[in-house]
Amino acid sequence: MRQSSLVVVANRLPIDDSIAPDGACEWRRSPGGLVSALHPLLRHAPATWVGWAGGTGPAPALPDVDGVRLCAVPLTADDLRDHYEGFANATLWPLYHDAVEQPQHHRRWWEAYQRVNRRFAEAAAAVAEPGAVVWVQDYHLHLVPGMLRDLRPDLRIGFFLHVPFPPPELFMQLPRRAELLRGMLGADLVGFQRVQAAHNFAQLVVKVLGLPATDRRIGVGDRVVRIGAFPVSIDTAEMAALAARPDVAARAQRLRQDLGRPERVILSVDRMDYTKGIEQRLKAYSELLAAGHVKVRDTVLVQVAVPSRERVGQYQVLRERVEREVGRINGEFGRVGEPAIHYLTQPFDRAELAALYRVADVMAVTPLRDGMNLVAKEYVAARVDDAGALLLSEFAGAAAELPQAYLVNPHDLEGLKEGLLAALRAAPADVAERMRAMRAHLHTHDIRAWARSYLTALNDTGALVERLTSGGESARLPAQPGRSAARADHRG
Ligand code: ADP
Ligand code: G6P
Numbered sequence: 001m002r003q004s005s006l007v008v009v010a011n012r013l014p015i016d017d018s019i020a021p022d023g024a025c026e027w028r029r030s031p032g033g034l035v036s037a038l039h040p041l042l043r044h045a046p047a048t049w050v051g052w053a054g055g056t057g058p059a060p061a062l063p064d065v066d067g068v069r070l071c072a073v074p075l076t077a078d079d080l081r082d083h084y085e086g087f088a089n090a091t092l093w094p095l096y097h098d099a100v101e102q103p104q105h106h107r108r109w110w111e112a113y114q115r116v117n118r119r120f121a122e123a124a125a126a127v128a129e130p131g132a133v134v135w136v137q138d139y140h141l142h143l144v145p146g147m148l149r150d151l152r153p154d155l156r157i158g159f160f161l162h163v164p165f166p167p168p169e170l171f172m173q174l175p176r177r178a179e180l181l182r183g184m185l186g187a188d189l190v191g192f193q194r195v196q197a198a199h200n201f202a203q204l205v206v207k208v209l210g211l212p213a214t215d216r217r218i219g220v221g222d223r224v225v226r227i228g229a230f231p232v233s234i235d236t237a238e239m240a241a242l243a244a245r246p247d248v249a250a251r252a253q254r255l256r257q258d259l260g261r262p263e264r265v266i267l268s269v270d271r272m273d274y275t276k277g278i279e280q281r282l283k284a285y286s287e288l289l290a291a292g293h294v295k296v297r298d299t300v301l302v303q304v305a306v307p308s309r310e311r312v313g314q315y316q317v318l319r320e321r322v323e324r325e326v327g328r329i330n331g332e333f334g335r336v337g338e339p340a341i342h343y344l345t346q347p348f349d350r351a352e353l354a355a356l357y358r359v360a361d362v363m364a365v366t367p368l369r370d371g372m373n374l375v376a377k378e379y380v381a382a383r384v385d386d387a388g389a390l391l392l393s394e395f396a397g398a399a400a401e402l403p404q405a406y407l408v409n410p411h412d413l414e415g416l417k418e419g420l421l422a423a424l425r426a427a428p429a430d431v432a433e434r435m436r437a438m439r440a441h442l443h444t445h446d447i448r449a450w451a452r453s454y455l456t457a458l459n460d461t462g463a464l465v466e467r468l469t470s471g472g473e474s475a476r477l478p479a480q481p482g483r484s485a486a487r488a489d490h491r492g
Contacts, residue, residue, distance in 0.1 A: 005131075048070075158454065
């Protein structure tokens, strides 16, 4: 078995199998923030990505993708139901997102979660060379750091949570709260999107495990586990270059024509998820249409909602409700050849997404709760013309970094309507000033800066940091391990 000095362990591999138009099986990039963040980073790095390729049955043998070795972990039908759809996406996901849907608890799901975490830990242990860095990602794999430390004490282990980490009063509901915390503490560094999340974690470690902890360090026996905030980002330069391509600009123009040359295009791009606030957004738009503040002839909404976790009940209910509401709004306010909402559920390639971003006068990103939301960052990076208004939920992690967006509380329907109208009617000079400030932030705070700050804080990984973060915009930033580590520490 080939071994690597860097191993990323994430539930999802960066590719998904799908059926091509000719009926053949083909692989394409899987939608979702984790893959969008890590895939550009690892391209051409000497890394192995351990993850699930989708589906059940034996793990497929996968070719390297852009130089990254892919190591598939198999899931059985029971694992899929009880680990992925159950404990990960029907217990932890809703609980971590403010319990906007009711988290469910089943003992069978916990058994599957342990079993699958062990399989991932063993797969990672097999492909990590002596002393390697193993970087475990997200809520599907809380137990992997602890299991891996038992298997391979020689490794340097990082854990990063892409989703919010909830306040103690929510986390305390979990029957297996102590085991989950202990699993994460197998890492040398536990990273979160927000400072508040690191604080929540430290409080819980004291309360549940009785360990000494600050918002920066936790004592676990004779080890010190560091914690901190490392807001994830995107490949800003890549998205900007894509959006500036003449064929993408031409495609954006054609899209506007195809949409009937409206004065204003509003765009939303989400996985079909109840955390994304799709229903609230549709309600706000529908009320603006009903009140005559927005007219279908002048304004269109393009809602991209790619189906996600389709066998989980709460996701099925959401999709039915969204589709019923889109149908109602189009029936009530649309005209022949002029729907009020263009509703698309297809996955798009990056160039088509960039063209959509370029055509959008207002990008509405209004999740009820979101760890970061990379769509918001992609939109900003794509607006190389400094045009376009970002309407952004205060409850997205991105809001902390992009305060120049038009910020809204998506739970407040009137506020959401006002925010949407303000973004639609904003003066071009105001829009441009805000966009310039946000683009400047993302220019330096891109995915390589994120990896640099995390891996530097993980320590002794200088050579790795250089290999991973060379190339692209932020490679020109001076390497300042001491300062970056201090900054990451300070944030946490
Ligand atoms: P989440 O991780 O919860 O899905 P993010 O906004 O952080 O939310 O990340 C979503 C990622 O998935 C983005 O990189 C976005 O471009 C991508 N994506 C969303 N919808 C589609 C789609 N229809 N086709 C292709 N990629 C998509
Ligand atoms: C979020 C999660 C990721 C996940 C992605 C897509 O970004 O943080 O871990 O991969 O959603 O969801 P899926 O269930 O399709 O992997």
